Each structure stands twice: as C-alpha cells, then as structure tokens.
Amino acid sequence: MSEALNLSLQGQAAAIAGGDVDPAELLEAALERIAARNPALNAVVATFPERSREMLAAAPPGPLHGVPIVIKDEWPLPWRAQRFGAAEMLAPTAPGESGPYRALRDAGAVIVGVGNMHELGASSTGSISVYGPARNPWDPERCPGGSSSGPAAAVAARLVAGAVGADGIGSIRYPAAYCGLTGLKPTFGRAAMAGHHMADVSSTIVSGPLCTDAADCRLLGSVLYGEELRKGEPGPVRIGIIRGDVSEDVAPEVRAACEAAIEDLGRETGGEVREIELPELPAATLATVLIANSESLGDITPERLNHLDPELSPIGRGLLKYRVLLPAIATIKAQQVRTLARHTLARLFEDVDLIAWPTVPAVAPPLEAPLVELPSGTLTADEANVRGGALANLTGIPAISVPVGSSQGLPVALQLQAAWGRDELLLDAAEAIERANGRSWVDAVPPVRAETLEA
Amino acid sequence: MEASNTADDFIPAGLAAYGIEADEIELAVIRAAHQTFWPPILELLALDTSGVPAERNPDLSRPPRR
Numbered sequence: 001m002s003e004a005l006n007l008s009l010q011g012q013a014a015a016i017a018g019g020d021v022d023p024a025e026l027l028e029a030a031l032e033r034i035a036a037r038n039p040a041l042n043a044v045v046a047t048f049p050e051r052s053r054e055m056l057a058a059a060p061p062g063p064l065h066g067v068p069i070v071i072k073d074e075w076p077l078p079w080r081a082q083r084f085g086a087a088e089m090l091a092p093t094a095p096g097e098s099g100p101y102r103a104l105r106d107a108g109a110v111i112v113g114v115g116n117m118h119e120l121g122a123s124s125t126g127s128i129s130v131y132g133p134a135r136n137p138w139d140p141e142r143c144p145g146g147s148s149s150g151p152a153a154a155v156a157a158r159l160v161a162g163a164v165g166a167d168g169i170g171s172i173r174y175p176a177a178y179c180g181l182t183g184l185k186p187t188f189g190r191a192a193m194a195g196h197h198m199a200d201v202s203s204t205i206v207s208g209p210l211c212t213d214a215a216d217c218r219l220l221g222s223v224l225y226g227e228e229l230r231k232g233e234p235g236p237v238r239i240g241i242i243r244g245d246v247s248e249d250v251a252p253e254v255r256a257a258c259e260a261a262i263e264d265l266g267r268e269t270g271g272e273v274r275e276i277e278l279p280e281l282p283a284a285t286l287a288t289v290l291i292a293n294s295e296s297l298g299d300i301t302p303e304r305l306n307h308l309d310p311e312l313s314p315i316g317r318g319l320l321k322y323r324v325l326l327p328a329i330a331t332i333k334a335q336q337v338r339t340l341a342r343h344t345l346a347r348l349f350e351d352v353d354l355i356a357w358p359t360v361p362a363v364a365p366p367l368e369a370p371l372v373e374l375p376s377g378t379l380t381a382d383e384a385n386v387r388g389g390a391l392a393n394l395t396g397i398p399a400i401s402v403p404v405g406s407s408q409g410l411p412v413a414l415q416l417q418a419a420w421g422r423d424e425l426l427l428d429a430a431e432a433i434e435r436a437n438g439r440s441w442v443d444a445v446p447p448v449r450a451e452t453l454e455a
Numbered sequence: 456m457e458a459s460n461t462a463d464d465f466i467p468a469g470l471a472a473y474g475i476e477a478d479e480i481e482l483a484v485i486r487a488a489h490q491t492f493w494p495p496i497l498e499l500l501a502l503d504t505s506g507v508p509a510e511r512n513p514d515l516s517r518p519p520r521r
Contacts, residue, residue, distance in 0.1 A: 060489055090492040151496050182496060187516055188515035188516050189514075189515065189516035190516060203508070203513075203515055243500060246518070253515070282495075282501065283495075283498070283499055286495045286496065286499055287491070287499070289492075290460075290496075290499075302473045302474045302475045305473075306474070306475060308474050313486060314480040314481060315484050317477075317481050318477070318480070318481040318483070318484025318485045318488065319484060319485075319488060321470065321477055322484070322485045322488045322492075323463070324469075324473055324475065325466065325469040325470070325485075325489075326492070326496075327496070327500075329500060330496050330499055332503060333499050333500060333502060334499070335510075336502075336507040336508075337499070337504070337511070339505070339507055339508070339510050339513070339519065340507055342510070342518065342519040343519050345518075346519055346521075347459050348516040349518075365467070383467065383491065383499060395515070396515030396516060396517075419518065420516060421516070421517070421520050451480070
C-alpha cells in the first residue's frame with residue numbers, strides 16, 4: 001500500500017474512487033510512513049490515529065474521499081487547538097471547526113497530522129518552533145522554509161500528497177520554494193479562513209494548498225475555495241518582469257533558472273515578456289510587515305509582554321516587544337502605500353497577465369545560520385525573502401510558487417502573480433511551465449524519499 | 456534635527472514608557488530588529504503621500520475602485 005502514497009493527490013483520489021486503493025489501508029500506510037520518516041524531518045508534530053479513522057468512517061463522497069492530508073498548526077481542529085508553533089500565543093485559541101477543516105471534511109479528506117510551523121508565523125525560514133524546527137527533505141540541515149514548514153516538508157517527503165498551509169507574508173510560497181513544491185497563495189478572501197485566530201483582523205492571511213504540482217494544487221485549492229478552479233488554456237501570456245532587487249539581487253543560478261522558466265512560459269503559450277515598473281515595490285515590502293504586525297497588536301498588553309512563557313524563543317519574545325515600538329504614523333503611511341501599490345497593479349494588469357520573479361533569491365539556507373549570499377552581500381534569509389513575497393499579501397492578489405530548477409542540489413522556484421481573482425490563470429501558467437520543462441522539477445525526488453522509497 | 460537610527464535611547468525609553476521589561480537577550484533582538492526596520496521606516500515617513508487617501512475598508516479581493 002505504501003506505493004499508493006507515492007501517487008499524486010489526484011492519483012490517490014482517483015485510485016480510491018475507482019476501487020483500486022482501500023482508503024483505510026492508505027490511512028494506515030500514511031501513519032506508518034509518518035512514523036518511519038518523520039523523526040528525521042519533524043514535519044508532523046501531532047497525529048491522532050483514532051480521530052483520523054473516525055474522520056474516514058464518516059467521510060462523505062467527495063473529491064478527496066479517503067485521501068490523507070496534513071494541516072498546518074495554524075488551524076484549529078475539533079479535537080485540537082492550534083499552537084502556532086509557539087509555547088504561547090497571545091490570541092485566545094480553542095479546539096474548533098476551522099474553515100479548512102470543514103472544507104477538507106466535506107470533501108471526504110482525512111486529516112492525518114498537524115504540520116510544524118515557524119514560531120508565531122514570524123519567519124520565512126522555519127528555523128524556530130516550539131516543537132523544534134522541521135527539516136528540509138532535500139537536505140535536513142537546511143531550512144524547510146516558513147512559516148508553513150511542516151506542511152511543505154511533509155509533502156516533499158511524501159508523508160502525504162497534499163497539505164494545507166497559511167500565507168500572511170509568503171508563508172506558503174517560501175516553503176514551497178525551499179522544498180521544491182507548488183504552493184498557491186489565493187486571492188485574499190477566496191479560500192476558507194474561518195476559525196483562524198486572526199480571521200477578523202488580518203488583511204494579509206489566506207489558507208492555501210502545498211502540493212507537488214499545479215494539478216494537485218488545483219484539486220486541493222478547489223476544496224479550500226469551495227468552488228472549482230477550472231482548468232483552461234492560458235493563451236498567449238503577457239509576462240511582466242521588473243528590474244531591481246527582486247529579480248536582480250538574486251543568486252546567479254537562481255536568476256538563470258527563473259529567467260529560463262519565464263522564457264519557457266512565454267514560448268509555451270505563444271506569449272511575450274515585457275519590462276514593467278512598480279515603483280512602490282520597496283516601500284510595499286515594509287508596508288506589509290508593518291500592517292501585518294500592527295494587526296496582531298490588539299492581543300498585546302505590557303502586562304502580558306512582561307509575563308511571556310519562558311519557552312517562547314528569545315527572538316520571539318524580543319520581536320513581540322519591539323512591535324509596540326513601531327510608530328502609528330508608519331502604519332498609516334503603510335496603508336497609503338497599499339493604496340498606491342493596488343492602483344499601480346490594477347494599471348499594470350491591463351498590460352500584462354502575470355508578473356514574474358524568483359520566489360526566493362537563494363536556495364534554502366542552513367538551519368543553523370539562515371543567511372543567504374546575494375550579489376549585494378550577506379543578508380538574513382528573511383530580509384531577502386520578504387522582498388518578493390510581501391506584495392501579494394499587501395495588495396490581495398494571488399500568487400504561486402513553481403519549482404523551476406536546482407542549485408547546489410536544492411530547489412529553485414519562480415513566483416507568478418496575477419490580478420485579483422485570476423487564481424486559475426496562475427495554475428494554468430504553472431502547468432504550462434511544467435509542460436515546457438517536461439515536469440523535470442515537479443517530479444524531482446528529494447534524497448530523503450530516494451533513500452527510503454521502498455519504506 | 457536629523458533623524459537617527461541610534462537605538463541606545465529610543466529602545467530603553469520606549470519600553471520604559473510602556474512599563475515593558477526586557478532581558479539582555481531580548482534587548483539584543485530588539486536592537487537588531489530596530490537596525491533593520493528603522494532606516495526604511497524613516498524612508499517611508501519621508502514619502503510625500505499627502506495626495507493619497509488610504510482606501511477605507513479596502514476590498515482586497517478586488518482591484519481598487521477608480
């Protein structure tokens with residue numbers, strides 16, 4: 001049965017629907033594989049076999065009937081409150097039916113485990129968690145990406161074929177890039193969000209799928225959206241590229257792979273590449289960070305900051321305390337930058353269909369020291385990654401990370417962004433890239449799977 | 456007076472104003488964050504956005520109203 005776990009998400013769903021795979025056996029195989037592979041990866045931080053079996057027993061017919069799924073530690077389940085990767089959360093939490101849980105349940109899926117994440121969702125690396133960091137299946141000494149670190153590592157190691165993450169500032173796309181997956185950040189408000197502890201205050205966070213390829217993201221995404229993400233032919237795609245740090249202060253091999261993928265996409269669709277300008281981009285990056293940080297301030301009091309759980313990391317404690325020093329005027333300016341960027345994007349999307357740049361400017365850095373070497377010098381991975389990840393969260397547009405190459409034996413990824421509501425175009429374009437490169441990168445197998453493929 | 460990103464005064468004074476305590480490790484983290492964020496914050500504050508009304512309750516699922 002373990003070979004069925006190596007099928008795609010679509011393949012597992014089809015095999016179950018066709019009677020070729022027994023979903024009860026598949027669930028047990030998934031639990032066994034998690035037990036076998038997870039100790040080296042720490043991708044899954046909780047399993048609950050009886051709950052999973054109950055979920056399967058009650059599973060209705062649906063597009064994911066009987067298919068095991070991992071869900072990020074950011075979403076409450078009826079039997080488990082989220083911990084947000086942290087020893088302490090400032091927002092109140094409780095077990096409950098989150099939107100993604102309901103969507104999965106109603107689609108017949110079986111939640112088989114909870115995925116690790118970066119503490120408080122506060123980094124693109126996944127290097128800190130109350131559970132200890134998840135590890136990258138391509139190199140366990142490397143960051144898996146964050147904050148949806150565990151969901152990404154779980155899919156890359158094929159503990160499951162699909163996982164649900166959350167993306168507040170790139171938190172689906174960064175780990176997708178580091179782990180060689182396809183990760184979709186939906187248009188704001190399009191995917192299930194109920195039950196998130198910041199659902200009522202956040203203007204940046206969305207749920208979304210992490211899978212090996214675009215077709216699987218389409219399937220899991222349709223479940224999370226509650227509507228079919230129809231497959232289409234993208235037609236001649238007009239691809240916008242932007243000169244500047246986001247595309248040029250990038251490791252040479254990453255830049256070369258992404259430029260080649262952009263050319264591939266243009267050629268595959270009969271489209272073209274155009275240079276465009278987005279002058280608000282540098283300010284938009286900071287604006288996103290300021291807005292996202294200010295939106296969680298409602299749960300903070302000086303008294304609580306003076307009594308933080310000592311198990312919270314020093315970095316987590318320090319950053320929580322720094323948030324109160326951020327000036328209100330900067331947040332107001334950030335909102336104005338959001339307006340400017342949204343208007344500029346609306347104009348740009350009259351001339352182009354997609355905006356493309358590397359998802360992250362360098363491959364996954366070491367867990368011990370999450371620094372990246374760029375043409376401009378050494379930066380923390382977070383400083384470097386946020387340049388490319390923030391815009392979609394600030395403005396609400398959808399974005400997708402697509403694996404397009406390899407450097408130092410680690411995945412390289414291209415990010416595509418589209419106008420509001422054109423999430424389906426992103427999936428169509430990602431599939432066009434897969435066709436153009438013969439699925440070389442979505443089908444690449446990390447060493448942790450190659451070594452234990454028969455496990 | 457020129458703006459400064461010197462953290463020596465701002466951080467302890469700011470934390471003290473709120474009555475927030477921080478140990479040496481937390482202070483080191485806060486100083487590092489301040490060094491990262493403060494220069495671009497000053498650049499952001501210097502932007503002339505006087506003619507840009509922020510969208511009121513923007514619908515981020517759609518393009519902005521014209």
